[in-house]
Amino acid sequence: MRPINIMGLFCFILPLCIKYKSKRAIAIFINGLLYHYNETNKYLKNYDILWNLFFTFYTLKSFPPTIKHTSIGCSFWILNNILLYNSFINDTIGDIIHVLGVQIPLSIGLELALKKKLILN
Numbered sequence: 001m002r003p004i005n006i007m008g009l010f011c012f013i014l015p016l017c018i019k020y021k022s023k024r025a026i027a028i029f030i031n032g033l034l035y036h037y038n039e040t041n042k043y044l045k046n047y048d049i050l051w052n053l054f055f056t057f058y059t060l061k062s063f064p065p066t067i068k069h070t071s072i073g074c075s076f077w078i079l080n081n082i083l084l085y086n087s088f089i090n091d092t093i094g095d096i097i098h099v100l101g102v103q104i105p106l107s108i109g110l111e112l113a114l115k116k117k118l119i120l121n
Helices: 003-020 023-037 042-062 064-085 091-120
Strands: none
Touching: 003 023, 003 091, 023 042, 023 091, 042 064, 042 091, 064 091
């Protein structure tokens, strides 16, 4: 279990689920919980990555101004994985980078897209 990543989900994704009643945010939250509670399960990892990519690109397509947030989040995700797999950083530092560099920018982008959708409806 990775408590730092799970705390990030509760702090940055769960409020979007509640505030906007977003099915996308709920799916991201549930997938993240499943994976971060069972991090040794490679199928859950791949499932989480696949759906997060899908939701990220869907958000980017529906609201192109999120390109900045998408770029930052994806760049940090790639960099973090390179650093972790080459043992340049430990899991705790990797989790902190994941929350600050991936979860926060992508949740901000998702919130901007959800606000736009709310305004248009």
